Amino acid sequence: MKLWLVFILLHLPLESAVLPEYRSEHIGHEMLAAIKHYAKQVGWKRIELCTPPVPEFDQTVSFYQANGFDRTGGYKMRCLIQSL
Template sequence: MKYKVVDKSQAKEIAKLAVCLTNEIIERTGIKHFDVDVPLAVSLCEGYVSSGLYNVIAAFDKNKIVGFGALCESRSLYAEGTFGIVQEFYVMPNYRSQNVGKELIKEIVNFAKSENWKKLELCTPPLPEFDRTVAFYQVNGFEITGGHKMKFTIV
């Protein structure tokens, strides 16, 4: 398995995996939290990666992307500077429990260090359907900080 930062040329593969992640969340919760639009996801991913607003580290099995973590930089007073947000993290089901996710987290942490980020944050639903996901992140060094993910849709 190889891990590396991807460029715009792999945006379509990343976007398709992000759609798989979205669909998995919808399936697990039974609630359509997101609209799934593959062409839009591809277009956004290409633009974000090209502009440097979105850094994607992917896991490759030969030449096939089997997992990825997408990162954005943010700033806050509580974090005392810049930090990274793991916006999406996904490993294909047949590659789970094979240390792909664990190694991907290590690569994400190394990337964060190279950017001089103070910390990494991510969000996962605090629902029983995601207990294994939460446990995975905890085993890999993340801690629960409380709160709820909330959104306000601007129309």
């Protein structure tokens, strides 16, 4: 596991984002994979997140869906850890 991912896992942020100039470099995917791995190890049942319910975030919603999250109402999404 990359050192920066370990740092993120030890300091789980309440909010996080990948800077625009680093998007499309799989950083967000690696972050989510590391967080899901950690969640499974410590026994979390799910991860929940929210995005603003505006069209500008449709690409963000698609990103989360491609990474195993399901829309559960509005723009609230979850990923069940047992299903990984």
